[in-house]
Amino acid sequence: MASWDYAANGPATWAKSFPAAAGQKQSPIDINPGSAAKESVGALSVNYKAGNNTLTNTGLSFAVSIDGSLSGGPLGSEFKAASFHFHWDKSSAAGSEHTIGGKAYASEVHIVHYNASKFSSVADAANVDGGLAVLAIFVQPGAANAEIQKLVDVLPSCGSNGASAAIPGGFNASALLPGDKASYWYYPGSLTTPPCSETVTWIVYKDAISMSEDQLAAFRNVTPCNFRPVQSVGGRKVCCSF
Numbered sequence: 001m002a003s004w005d006y007a008a009n010g011p012a013t014w015a016k017s018f019p020a021a022a023g024q025k026q027s028p029i030d031i032n033p034g035s036a037a038k039e040s041v042g043a044l045s046v047n048y049k050a051g052n053n054t055l056t057n058t059g060l061s062f063a064v065s066i067d068g069s070l071s072g073g074p075l076g077s078e079f080k081a082a083s084f085h086f087h088w089d090k091s092s093a094a095g096s097e098h099t100i101g102g103k104a105y106a107s108e109v110h111i112v113h114y115n116a117s118k119f120s121s122v123a124d125a126a127n128v129d130g131g132l133a134v135l136a137i138f139v140q141p142g143a144a145n146a147e148i149q150k151l152v153d154v155l156p157s158c159g160s161n162g163a164s165a166a167i168p169g170g171f172n173a174s175a176l177l178p179g180d181k182a183s184y185w186y187y188p189g190s191l192t193t194p195p196c197s198e199t200v201t202w203i204v205y206k207d208a209i210s211m212s213e214d215q216l217a218a219f220r221n222v223t224p225c226n227f228r229p230v231q232s233v234g235g236r237k238v239c240c241s242f
Contacts, residue, residue: 018195020198025189032238044181046068048067053166057161060193062158064151065083066173082122083112088107106141109136115133118131129198130199132201134200142210148215150169178207180205182241
């Protein structure tokens with residue numbers, strides 16, 4: 001696989017090695033709340049189970065394995081949870097991948113799910129239209145998040161690319177969800193990292209969660225910056241539930 005990163009081989013160069021990155025349904029995007037179409041969709045059903053969760057250093061972020069499911073809302077079937085990861089920048093002035101009316105947040109969580117009725121894994125689903133559904137949650141500086149502190153505590157033992165460790169006591173991914181789980185935007189898009197396949201239904205929560213500046217600083221010890229700038233919305237329809 002061709003190399004990529006967020007520096008010399010950063011987002012502006014990705015399309016040279018990954019043609020999908022120049023597609024018409026790329027993510028992230030800037031969501032304009034005033035132009036989003038309100039549609040009546042059923043409630044989202046989000047269920048996560050704390051268990052034997054493992055944190056893995058991926059070099060440009062870290063990923064945590066989880067178990068659970070996502071269904072309802074704009075989704076036509078049940079999607080199985082696979083993992084989550086974060087994006088951030090050198091400071092809390094930016095770092096989220098999606099923006100809302102031009103506003104960026106300090107970080108953004110992506111909880112990745114795959115269509116369990118059609119596929120047996122994320123790898124199988126990642127290259128097929130509609131194969132993936134990703135919940136995106138904004139993060140703003142504020143009070144420390146006790147569950148996220150479990151990640152911060154494990155990170156030092158996973159200091160190199162590929163290193164992994166179990167999270168003592170497991171991780172409750174529900175702690176990554178905002179208080180208002182009924183208000184969100186959704187649209188068809190892509191993976192925000194190479195190969196940037198256009199196979200994702202994005203569900204972006206309106207409300208943010210908080211974590212402390214110390215916790216954000218611990219993430220930046222993994223890598224200073226790992227977010228892709230917003231891409232053109234083009235002719236896509238962005239909808240909202242509220």
